[in-house]
Amino acid sequence: MKIAVLGVGRIGAMHADLIQNHVVGAEVAGVFDVFDGAAAEVASRLGVRRFDSANAALASDADAVAICTSTPTHVDLIVQAADAGKAIFCEKPVSLDLDEVDRGLAAVAEANVPLHIGFNRRFDPSHAAVQRAVADGEVGELRQLRISSRDPEPPPLDYVKVSGGIFLDMTIHDFDMARFVSGSEVVEVNATGAVMVDDAIGQAGDFDTVTVMLTHKNGTVTTIDNCRQSAFGYDQRVEAFGSLGMATSENHTATSMVKRTAAGSLGDVVPHFFLERYIPSYVHQWQQFIEAVVEDQPTPVTGVDGRAPLVIGLAAKQSAESGLPVTL
């Protein structure tokens, strides 16, 4: 499968690398970026074509497009790619505007092309094993779900300002995880937000530390802890408690070395960078996307899966601001 990569910033360049070198049955059809330099650099490194425009990419022989551009451009590109009959991989979030999301999904529905939203954490082997334990009934009926998700350091303030806020930028991954692991839609959102990391984030109108309580349709209650800063590394854990037991994905450490001295046992650090933790998830995601498209099956993360976390995120924002629960 030939895949045109639109947008080769940090995440797009990573996707291009993975597709070209690590994904079986796929290659990069070419890359495009509004910054010519970025596109040229990636094209040269991978030995692939550079498209002059997104349109050129869509007009090419690519079977699929990977939309990795800035969020506000996602929906237009989805619509154009759908019109061009391409299979679509779109980075999350689809949009910060629900009407826009719906416009994109409508175009996809009309064109009847595959659409996949890049919630890569579903493909992390450890989190996926938790989901499977739940889905297979190994922990019984799910009762409570805990998600700890904390970044090592806050992003640049300029990014924070256009991110849509922590609920739509960061917690949105956890909303997706809650739906994925529980297999049940969210019916109520109860969120609190605080500024504990950097006052400038608060001055920009955002929170940096949030706790969210979700009630699912099946009665499961999910709690999510988010923080823009975690001194001990990239904290990524999911814990599913059910009638028969509990499945947990623990953090990964840099090495398995443990040092024991009179001070106790010292284990290695949790790496700070999300790529160190999630590279395998991106590869698995591509592999499953390609398989789904080739076999004409639904993509693993559909448009509906892209829309639902946005709805939860908007409700969480409202709840944190009003101090009241929001029913969906």
Add this chain to the structure above:
Amino acid sequence: MKIAVLGVGRIGAMHADLIQNHVVGAEVAGVFDVFDGAAAEVASRLGVRRFDSANAALASDADAVAICTSTPTHVDLIVQAADAGKAIFCEKPVSLDLDEVDRGLAAVAEANVPLHIGFNRRFDPSHAAVQRAVADGEVGELRQLRISSRDPEPPPLDYVKVSGGIFLDMTIHDFDMARFVSGSEVVEVNATGAVMVDDAIGQAGDFDTVTVMLTHKNGTVTTIDNCRQSAFGYDQRVEAFGSLGMATSENHTATSMVKRTAAGSLGDVVPHFFLERYIPSYVHQWQQFIEAVVEDQPTPVTGVDGRAPLVIGLAAKQSAESGLPVTL
């Protein structure tokens, strides 16, 4: 120090045993129970006196009383013991009625006797180490606190009916832990409750699975997961996340044996009985109570510490029933 033990049901008998055989500098002055048989059995086993009445115990040469009778009798006994000038150890909760609690505390204040409320988990070495890591600044400014607290099996339905409900009977320990670890009062309570273990518990007007979100005065947000049933054992964990790191008390296992086979690595079970986990905490508690009384220092868990979790518990009940946050 000679301690009269009032009430020698399961918990009172345990206290009598510990005082007599494991606590340095203390002995049982005698025991009383409304069930003569229970008192006689414990008195004989420990080789101590059996009192004919609580009054007889209070009139004895005991230096202190351990009030381990049923909850509704606590406050009257506190008042009488205060009048008798005894140092008082009272099992939690002091009462399910806030006015009653205040009546007890007033009597204690007037008599100026030591009062300690039996929140033993503060003395568990693992939880206490978490609290110390926070208090000593080792995890920096506290941001988020997670408490997982799940019983192996629900208590008998008869007990559930008189327990005051899960928030006052079970979560009250976690409310105390949240205040203890954070060192900050709770200002808002957001609770949800569900019946997922046993419908009979719901028919008795109680929940068996609850999730609570607390906002502390210092901005810390605590989430508590409670369930009356945990298939994998007695789940007791506290996790304090702060600006410099995170301190966690993990569950204890029956043995340190790990078996590795083609199926993975199998660690031993988490014991099911609370005594197996918390016996050391009860001993430490007695030791610190005695030390405080002897040295004329405040007891480690004061009347204020007995009252506050009840206030939070009543608010949690109201929140879970109304679906709205309750401000304290």
Add this chain to the structure above:
Amino acid sequence: MKIAVLGVGRIGAMHADLIQNHVVGAEVAGVFDVFDGAAAEVASRLGVRRFDSANAALASDADAVAICTSTPTHVDLIVQAADAGKAIFCEKPVSLDLDEVDRGLAAVAEANVPLHIGFNRRFDPSHAAVQRAVADGEVGELRQLRISSRDPEPPPLDYVKVSGGIFLDMTIHDFDMARFVSGSEVVEVNATGAVMVDDAIGQAGDFDTVTVMLTHKNGTVTTIDNCRQSAFGYDQRVEAFGSLGMATSENHTATSMVKRTAAGSLGDVVPHFFLERYIPSYVHQWQQFIEAVVEDQPTPVTGVDGRAPLVIGLAAKQSAESGLPVTL
């Protein structure tokens, strides 16, 4: 069962405490020690009789004796206790002299009384679980066994001088463990010894750091690492590798608290004192000894089990000194 405790130094006093307060179905019949003060102190604390002599203890109505005196007195006391028809619990080692051991065992055989040798580690729940995994076939056919056994600090030099040497004093526990877990006799011993902790130990003619390789009759090879000093605490681990997997008893930690910071994850210390680790094993040992005597069954650790590790220990000493393997 009434048990007379002969010798109430550190280990004997502990046995007396446990029998009186923690072992179901047993009580201390009285205590004896060549140091009157020690006997008086323990007798007073436990509220039991003080015997004027070992003979007085043996002439009493005690059902059993616990021989906790110094090693050179063990065999004489075993012989006298056997003659008196008492059930016998004897601390390890029976003797440092094989002929003496045999004299003791002969007397026991003639009198047909129960004899148990105090290899308490067999009753440690974690090591016992490893043994059970092997005995139950859960790790398949045993291939290799590893025992790590290191004391926090060396004993006083005066003790070292009369201890019989590290192989008979310290490694003897591991020789017993190797027989216990493998269920197979040792046929060859290959030992190396070094002085790495304290030169004074070497000047006293002993090693402080030894590594032993044992070949069992069933082909299993056991390796043992001993050191008189371990900076990180009392290191006590057994690892059984077989055709179907591996069972390991890990070290115990003081608390379950884990602290995660930018430096990594810091777990609590391994306690330094053997009593903190092995108290439960002593209680279980007494319980099983009593049960065996009452039910007229073989004791859990027989005279043969007391003799075999001494044979291995003597061979290890010879091997370490000669640099050659010793066949048994």
Add this chain to the structure above:
Amino acid sequence: MKIAVLGVGRIGAMHADLIQNHVVGAEVAGVFDVFDGAAAEVASRLGVRRFDSANAALASDADAVAICTSTPTHVDLIVQAADAGKAIFCEKPVSLDLDEVDRGLAAVAEANVPLHIGFNRRFDPSHAAVQRAVADGEVGELRQLRISSRDPEPPPLDYVKVSGGIFLDMTIHDFDMARFVSGSEVVEVNATGAVMVDDAIGQAGDFDTVTVMLTHKNGTVTTIDNCRQSAFGYDQRVEAFGSLGMATSENHTATSMVKRTAAGSLGDVVPHFFLERYIPSYVHQWQQFIEAVVEDQPTPVTGVDGRAPLVIGLAAKQSAESGLPVTL
């Protein structure tokens, strides 16, 4: 740096892949294999030249050669590559014949070209962290070293027959690790061998389960447990005990998922394939080799490091066969 890869069987093909796609500053100059098909497949996949002969590769503009052919061809190729002035990377073992090794090393010395022996485990982040803890003095003076090294399944019998035996084929990695971590030469070897996995291995004159005790010049004693079959996965652990503490590299697991049920806690499997564990070590090895060559520094694993484990391995074989220790 342009590297010609000689021999593209399983290990050589992996090296070619890593060099071309994962190693910074290196590319494959071309590949050669006596099986044309293997060479053609790899050449085509990576888009590189296929050499008709090893001579052609040595005559090319390659800066270095990676010798990944069968062991008996290593020394001739080393000599030719040295004559051609190439930097040399040679897979272990250099040869099974010590004279041959010396012939190779002599040629390298005369040509004064860089030579690196592929003991990749030194570059595994977890083992390397153990070595660093020792080298940096964090565990104090090294006293005892334990290496557990077990393959998931035995290799094909045909391979066993030409492998040189388990000591030269498998344990040789651990001999290298012992020298690497201890930083001290081996002076005595004490080995035992057994056939416990497959009788056919014994009939081929080899062992499948061996335990080795090494004495180092600095007094450290290393024990090595090897088995050709490990039901629970690829067992790869190093444990260094010193005067100040202990550093251990634990096994890696497939995921960080842990499932807790009434049966205990179930952690994920240890992967079975060595590539899953050691891929990062191969990349790090290439990176450090290239850096050393570019900066004209000694390679991280020199010819001396290639020779020493062979000497130990031959002694181990002799010891296991004679039942006696062998002094080096």
